[in-house]
Amino acid sequence: MDESTSSPERLHPATPAEENAQVLAEKLGSEQTARITADPANAPTPVAGTMTAPPASTEVSSAEHRQVYGTAKTENLRDSGAWRIILPAFVILLCLALLAVPLIILIPLFANSLDATAQTHGLVWLWIVMIILEVAIAAFIIRGLVKIFITQAGNYPG
Numbered sequence: 001m002d003e004s005t006s007s008p009e010r011l012h013p014a015t016p017a018e019e020n021a022q023v024l025a026e027k028l029g030s031e032q033t034a035r036i037t038a039d040p041a042n043a044p045t046p047v048a049g050t051m052t053a054p055p056a057s058t059e060v061s062s063a064e065h066r067q068v069y070g071t072a073k074t075e076n077l078r079d080s081g082a083w084r085i086i087l088p089a090f091v092i093l094l095c096l097a098l099l100a101v102p103l104i105i106l107i108p109l110f111a112n113s114l115d116a117t118a119q120t121h122g123l124v125w126l127w128i129v130m131i132i133l134e135v136a137i138a139a140f141i142i143r144g145l146v147k148i149f150i151t152q153a154g155n156y157p158g
Contacts, residue, residue: 088150091146091149094145095142098138098141099142103135106134110131
């Protein structure tokens with residue numbers, strides 16, 4: 001049986017600080033761990049009811065490699081300029097399709113119902129109401145898409 005698994009301190013550390021000290025001891029070796037745990041400045045401080053880990057010594061933190069990631073404020077947001085043409089053109093095509101496809105279906109139905117001999121002659125009111133509703137809903141959706149995509153494309157500096 002391994003002595004590290006039989007030790008009661010190893011199985012149940014009393015505090016997060018002791019657990020962190022044991023992990024640091026395995027990683028850094030015994031002489032650096034003795035320096036870290038003996039230093040009173042590295043003692044954990046309670047923050048909002050929780051215990052935080054003791055900060056590593058300056059030797060440990062200077063050896064770490066840290067990658068800095070930019071935010072939207074610091075990144076270069078310039079693009080090739082093609083998206084300023086492609087995206088609005090695509091949105092305009094979709095808006096036209098959103099308006100045209102239902103009208104392509106409803107207008108022939110309406111025209112057919114105008115014939116007095118057609119079976120749908122009594123449904124003229126239905127096709128008129130459906131055309132009005134379709135145009136109103138499409139206008140609402142198109143207005144939102146234009147606000148989102150076309151307005152933003154115009155805000156890019158030239």
